[in-house]
Amino acid sequence: MKLSRRRFLRNSALALGVPTVIPGSALGLNGAVAPSNRIVVGGIGLGPRGREVLKGFLSQSDVQFVMIADVQKTRREVIRVMVNRQYNNQDCAETRDMFEVLGRKDIDAVVIATGDRWHAVLSILAAKAGKDIYCEKPCSMTVRESQELADAVNRYGRVFQAGTQRRNVDNFQFAAGLARGGKLGRIHTVHAGILQLEESHNWLPAETEPGLDVCDWDRWLGPAPWRPYNKEYVNGRWRGYYDFHGGAALPEWGAHTVDLCQWGASADATTPVEYEAEGQTIHARYANGVKLVMRRAGFKGEGNWVAPGTCPVRFEGDEGWVEAADSGKVAVSNPKLLEGGTPAPMAGTDPSKHVRDFLDCVKSRAKPAANADVTRRGHIVSHVAAIGWRLGRKVNFDPVSETFRDDVEANRMCSRARRAPWHA
Amino acid sequence: MKNRFSFLCLLAVLAAGTGNSAPAVNREAEALAVLSNSAAELKDKARACQTLADFGGAKSIAALSALLADEKLGDYARSGLESMADPGAGAALRRALGKLSGRQIAGAINSLGVRRDTAAVSDLRKLALANSPDSAPAAVTALGLIGNADAAQSLQAVLENGPAELRLPAAHASIVAAEQLAKGGNAAAARKLLETSMKAVPSGPSAEAARRAVASLPKR
Numbered sequence: 001m002k003l004s005r006r007r008f009l010r011n012s013a014l015a016l017g018v019p020t021v022i023p024g025s026a027l028g029l030n031g032a033v034a035p036s037n038r039i040v041v042g043g044i045g046l047g048p049r050g051r052e053v054l055k056g057f058l059s060q061s062d063v064q065f066v067m068i069a070d071v072q073k074t075r076r077e078v079i080r081v082m083v084n085r086q087y088n089n090q091d092c093a094e095t096r097d098m099f100e101v102l103g104r105k106d107i108d109a110v111v112i113a114t115g116d117r118w119h120a121v122l123s124i125l126a127a128k129a130g131k132d133i134y135c136e137k138p139c140s141m142t143v144r145e146s147q148e149l150a151d152a153v154n155r156y157g158r159v160f161q162a163g164t165q166r167r168n169v170d171n172f173q174f175a176a177g178l179a180r181g182g183k184l185g186r187i188h189t190v191h192a193g194i195l196q197l198e199e200s201h202n203w204l205p206a207e208t209e210p211g212l213d214v215c216d217w218d219r220w221l222g223p224a225p226w227r228p229y230n231k232e233y234v235n236g237r238w239r240g241y242y243d244f245h246g247g248a249a250l251p252e253w254g255a256h257t258v259d260l261c262q263w264g265a266s267a268d269a270t271t272p273v274e275y276e277a278e279g280q281t282i283h284a285r286y287a288n289g290v291k292l293v294m295r296r297a298g299f300k301g302e303g304n305w306v307a308p309g310t311c312p313v314r315f316e317g318d319e320g321w322v323e324a325a326d327s328g329k330v331a332v333s334n335p336k337l338l339e340g341g342t343p344a345p346m347a348g349t350d351p352s353k354h355v356r357d358f359l360d361c362v363k364s365r366a367k368p369a370a371n372a373d374v375t376r377r378g379h380i381v382s383h384v385a386a387i388g389w390r391l392g393r394k395v396n397f398d399p400v401s402e403t404f405r406d407d408v409e410a411n412r413m414c415s416r417a418r419r420a421p422w423h424a
Numbered sequence: 425m426k427n428r429f430s431f432l433c434l435l436a437v438l439a440a441g442t443g444n445s446a447p448a449v450n451r452e453a454e455a456l457a458v459l460s461n462s463a464a465e466l467k468d469k470a471r472a473c474q475t476l477a478d479f480g481g482a483k484s485i486a487a488l489s490a491l492l493a494d495e496k497l498g499d500y501a502r503s504g505l506e507s508m509a510d511p512g513a514g515a516a517l518r519r520a521l522g523k524l525s526g527r528q529i530a531g532a533i534n535s536l537g538v539r540r541d542t543a544a545v546s547d548l549r550k551l552a553l554a555n556s557p558d559s560a561p562a563a564v565t566a567l568g569l570i571g572n573a574d575a576a577q578s579l580q581a582v583l584e585n586g587p588a589e590l591r592l593p594a595a596h597a598s599i600v601a602a603e604q605l606a607k608g609g610n611a612a613a614a615r616k617l618l619e620t621s622m623k624a625v626p627s628g629p630s631a632e633a634a635r636r637a638v639a640s641l642p643k644r
Contacts, residue, residue: 127629128629128630129629130628130632151603155600155633155636155637156629156632157632157633157636201467201471203467225500226495226499227470242474408509409448409478412478412508413478415506415507416477417503417506417507417534418534419527419531420499420528420530420531420534421531423537423565
């Protein structure tokens with residue numbers, strides 16, 4: 001990647017017979033990163049959250065963002081202006097068609113921040129196209145998609161980072177460090193804050209589909225089954241609908257908090273084996289006896305949490321506990337746990353270190369913190385828990401075969417048919 | 425009035441959905457009643473199909489099959505057949521191949537692939553080699569998912585003699601099929617398929633993935 005661009009620049013200049021005066025920025029002088037050392041990035045479906053993530057990419061000197069694809073013209077234009085302002089030029093390309101981003105040979109990595117229904121399919125298509133992938137969460141709609149995505153990333157040797165970012169946020173790292181490092185004793189229970197579980201099959205009233213130049217509704221739907229257009233969906237109010245929001249909305253925060261609990265419990269290589277819902281709380285148990293409790297949290301401080309902020313987690317051991325949430329703070333059972341120093345305040349939603357981790361791994365080919373394997377299992381936990389909740393009974397899951405034990409009904413819910421032609 | 429009231433109750437039960445521990449047989453019957461009601465709204469029929477995707481059995485096959493060609497309900501109906509263990513669901517999807525076109529045939533083919541329907545391999549091979557843009561790419565992908573020895577031979581045929589535009593999808597599908605073959609202990613067939621794939625598409629992500637896959641196979 002790097003050598004061919006450098007050589008191209010030099011050879012082109014020589015071939016044209018022009019004096020080889022090359023701008024300092026092209027050589028990496030004056031603090032600039034030479035183009036040959038930059039990671040070329042394209043974006044697909046960057047809405048409000050996508051723009052926050054994009055800021056994280058644009059702030060990195062070794063990134064060159066070159067193209068945005070979105071089915072909505074207004075969103076493409078917002079990104080184009082944002083990028084062009086950053087680089088002080090007019091070079092950012094825009095397209096309605098995501099395949100143009102995937103087909104560009106100069107693009108090394110893609111940022112995917114569409115709605116959830118597209119995340120796994122697009123990530124797989126990107127892997128097949130030879131791109132590294134930063135994909136917003138939740139990365140899958142079902143157990144099967146969680147598997148397909150990880151398998152594809154590994155098959156094609158791509159670098160994948162789920163946009164969960166909290167494994168690269170200081171207070172969550174601190175909390176996980178206490179748990180994993182034995183400072184809390186033997187971990188017996190981990191708690192993941194989740195939003196209200198819900199699945200609506202309602203359809204909003206049908207509205208006239210706008211022209212393709214405004215919003216390509218067919219492409220917006222993608223793998224989700226057809227329903228009539230309503231602008232509320234495309235304006236961001238698609239959450240809570242079964243067809244657009246997998247796992248009864250559990251992965252909405254569970255993608256973060258369940259993942260953190262997997263980490264805190266040193267359970268990244270497995271999943272719980274039993275799940276039982278009690279109202280809006282789901283009790284799960286790992287094979288080693290550690291409990292995972294997925295329970296209510298919210299934007300207004302719902303639920304019985306100590307650490308302030310969204311996406312709270314709590315790790316309990318027989319010698320202490322710690323809580324962390326998006327406020328950047330931690331709460332501990334004993335001040336002695338803070339004697340080594342408190343974590344620097346950093347918002348849980350801040351993607352900057354997570355993006356940096358991804359970019360470093362694009363260069364080194366190492367696996368980043370929220371890689372495809374870790375994401376596979378964390379997401380499977382959320383989907384399995386939701387299936388148990390939907391069925392209204394206890395379910396047992398085998399983390400090795402990744403299937404429910406002796407449970408035809410639950411296993412059927414591990415997958416959904418995708419609307420053609422969006423197989424991956 | 426009584427019939428309409430009963431129908432509205434059925435819709436309410438289906439709409440409640442979550443946390444409903446009613447027996448599957450009841451939920452299937454309720455959903456089938458919605459599908460057979462000509463006055464039912466489109467969204468209620470869609471919901472009924474999704475209920476059958478979770479709980480439908482052999483009794484649902486006919487009703488779901490009848491909707492496969494429907495532009496709006498076809499994918500909902502197909503979801504019921506895709507998830508159903510009963511071999512009749514696979515047979516229904518295979519029968520539909522001769523009647524569907526456009527996205528609907530691509531969807532049915534994809535569902536056969538997800539089901540790993542080995543009985544569909546000969547149909548899929550024909551569809552792949554016939555090279556219709558509606559069905560050939562999906563057929564190739566489905567052969568990859570099925571991934572048995574027959575599917576591998578079909579992919580070989582596409583790679584060696586098939587249309588040029590199918591070589592890349594077939595190369596990707598071959599890697600998936602090779603994984604299945606290797607898991608089943610048939611490393612030799614996996615290797616042969618991967619080597620054919622690399623010959624047909626010698627560079628790019630599929631070739632790199634195939635090389636990695638060959639390297640991971642047991643040594644000859």
